[in-house]
Amino acid sequence: MPELPEVETIKRGLQEKIVGRKIEDVVYDAPKMLLPNPKTLLASVVGTKIIKVDRKAKLILIYLSNGNILVIHLKLTGRLIFRSKKVLADEWQHVIFKFEGDEELRFCDLRKFGFVRLVIDKRELGVILSEFGPEPLTSEFTEEKLGEILRRSSKPVKLVLIDQAKIAGVGNIYANEALFWAGIQPEEKGSRLSGNQVNRLYEALNKVLKEGIRYKGATESDRAYRDVEGNPGKFQEHFAVYGREGEKCVRCGTEIKRIKLGGRGTFFCPRCQTTS
Secondary structure: OOOHHHHHHHHHHHHHHHOOOEEEEEEEOOHHHEEOOHHHHHHHHOOOEEEEEEEEOOEEEEEEOOOOEEEEEOOOOEEEEEEEOOOOOOOOEEEEEEEOOOEEEEEEEOOOOOEEEEEOOHHHHHHHHOOOOOOOOOOOOOHHHHHHHHHOOOOEHHHHHOOOOOOOOOOHHHHHHHHHHHOEOOOOEHHHOOHHHHHHHHHHHHHHHHHHHHOOOOOOOOOOOOOOOOOOOOHHHHOOOOOOOOOEOOOOOOEOEEEEEOOEEEEEOOOOOEOO
8 A cells, every 4th residue: 555655756746747737527437436426526526727736644635726625545556647648548547537638647546445535625624634643754743742652552563653543644664664773673562662762763764754755655566556657666675674574684684574463564673673
C-alpha cells in the first residue's frame, strides 16, 4: 500500500499537472470505485475546475471550484496516472477524469479496492480526517507527542507506528526502516521505550520519510506503485532491512531476520536492534 512518501509524491505531481484544469467528463467501468455512487459523483464533478490538491495521511484531496472535494484512497494497488488522451490505455485503468484539451487522469487499480469519494463540504471532510492521528513532518507531530502516543500503548512499537488512528501516513515499509535506524526491536512494547529510544525513533522516522519523498517513494516487487507520470519510485534501492531477509545488515553484517507482527512481514537486525 502506498504510504506517506508515495502519496506525497503523487500529490506533488498532481499539483503540477491538474490544478486549474476543467473536468469535462468522467468515464468508468468499476462503479464501486465511485462513492457514494457514480451518478451523484459525476453530477457534482463534471464542469468544475480543480483549484487545489492536498494530502492527509494516505489520502489525496482534490478541491473543486464548486466547493466539493474528492477524497481518493489508493488502497493496495492504486495508481493515478496523468496521460495524453492519445496514449494507449494503462493496465488496470478503471476511472478516467477527462480534462479540456488533450490530457486525462487515469485511476488504475489491479484489485479495485481504491476509491474516489465525493465530499460536499469541509465539515464532512473534517469528520473523515478526524479518524487519523497526528502526521509526521508537521508541527503537530513532536517528539513529545510521539512519546505520549507510545506511553499509552502496550502493543509492540511496530504496530503503534502503523496504526493510522495514532500516527497518520506511516505504513509497513517506513516503520521497519525507522525502527532499524533507531536501533529498536519491533516487538518491544511502546510503553516500555525509554526517553532516549523515543528520541532516536522520532529522528529516524523523520529521516526515512524524508528520504522516501526524496527518492519519490518505493516500488516493491509487485511493481504496483507509480508516480503520476507512470515511473517507479527508487527508495527500494536504499532499504536497510525491509524485504532483505537473509541478507547482511548494512551496519554490522548480521543476517536480517523476518517475523510477523499483526499479520505483516517485519524485518530487523537482531544485533543492531535491541530491547534495551
